[in-house]
Each structure stands twice: as C-alpha cells, then as structure tokens.
Amino acid sequence: MKTSALAAAVVMVATSAWGQSATEKTGVNSVFGVAPSTQDFVTEAAQSDMFEIGSSKLALEKSDQATKKFAQQMINDHTKTTTELKGLVSNGTVKATLPTAMSGKQQGMLKDLQQRQGEDFTKLYHSDQVDGHKDAVDLFKRYGEKGEQADLKAWAAKTLPTLQHHLEMAKSVE
Numbered sequence: 001m002k003t004s005a006l007a008a009a010v011v012m013v014a015t016s017a018w019g020q021s022a023t024e025k026t027g028v029n030s031v032f033g034v035a036p037s038t039q040d041f042v043t044e045a046a047q048s049d050m051f052e053i054g055s056s057k058l059a060l061e062k063s064d065q066a067t068k069k070f071a072q073q074m075i076n077d078h079t080k081t082t083t084e085l086k087g088l089v090s091n092g093t094v095k096a097t098l099p100t101a102m103s104g105k106q107q108g109m110l111k112d113l114q115q116r117q118g119e120d121f122t123k124l125y126h127s128d129q130v131d132g133h134k135d136a137v138d139l140f141k142r143y144g145e146k147g148e149q150a151d152l153k154a155w156a157a158k159t160l161p162t163l164q165h166h167l168e169m170a171k172s173v174e
Contacts, residue, residue, distance in 0.1 A: 051102050
C-alpha cells in the first residue's frame with residue numbers, strides 16, 4: 001500500500017514537471033519575448049500561486065508585522081487568481097490541465113523556508129517574493145500580449161497590474 005501511494009505521488013509530481021515545455025523551462029521563451037504555450041502558462045501560473053500561498057502562510061507564522069501584512073495580501077490575491085484560473089480551466093474555456101503540485105524547485109524553496117527562523121527566514125522570504133514576482137510579471141506579460149487562447153490572454157492582461165504591484169510591494173518590504 002505504501003509503495004502504491006509513493007508511486008502515485010512520484011507520478012503526480014513528475015506529471016506537473018512534464019507539463020512544461022523545454023523552451024519555457026529553460027527560459028529561452030522569456031529571453032526572446034515569446035509567449036508560453038497555454039499549457040506552460042497554466043502550469044507556471046498555478047504553481048506560482050501555490051508557492052506564493054504556501055510561503056506566505058509560513059511568513060504569517062515566522063515574520064515581523066510588516067512582512068505578515070504583505071504575506072496576508074499575497075494569500076488573499078493569489079487565492080483569488082487560483083480560483084479564477086481554476087474556473088477558466090474547469091468550465092472548458094481554457095484547454096489545459098492544472099498541476100497538482102509545485103515544481104521541484106519551488107518545493108525545495110519552500111522546504112528551505114520551513115527550516116529557517118527569524119531574520120534569516122524573513123530575508124529569504126523577501127528575496128523569494130521579489131524573484132517569484134519578477135518571473136510572474138514576465139510570464140503574464142508575455143501571455144497577455146501574445147497568448148494563444150483569447151479568454152486566458154485577457155485574464156493574464158487583467159491580472160498583470162496586480163502582479164506588478166506585488167513586485168513593487170515585495171521590493172519595498174525587502
């Protein structure tokens with residue numbers, strides 16, 4: 001039974017990694033300003049939300065008041081975008097599969113955060129937030145300008161200003 005559960009977990013994690021093309025995963029698309037495929041966009045956007053929510057929940061437990069305020073905003077806003085993205089996929093508007101887990105890299109980052117305390121935690125959390133929001137702004141901008149599916153493209157363009165605001169907030173809290 002334990003072996004079956006472990007095998008299922010490995011397949012779920014691997015499946016979410018396979019859902020992203022090599023060009024998006026390596027950053028080639030970003031360098032050349034190429035829009036990600038719809039599946040790549042959905043995978044990265046959903047995994048980014050998972051990381052933002054998970055890391056921000058840790059920040060509510062481990063950080064100072066200013067960071068906690070920022071973290072609560074991240075939880076609220078990224079929960080909203082998760083719900084919106086799930087709605088687009090579940091109603092059939094967007095033809096893509098939602099990932100069931102964060103990327104391996106994000107899981108490692110979250111594990112690193114879990115092991116830290118105090119100022120050490122807060123500095124890493126802030127750094128992760130700046131880096132993550134830079135990536136998200138780039139992703140949403142590229143898909144919002146040149147994406148394949150009109151409804152998802154419109155949603156990416158509508159969501160972009162919020163992510164840009166998050167990036168500015170993350171920089172100022174840092």
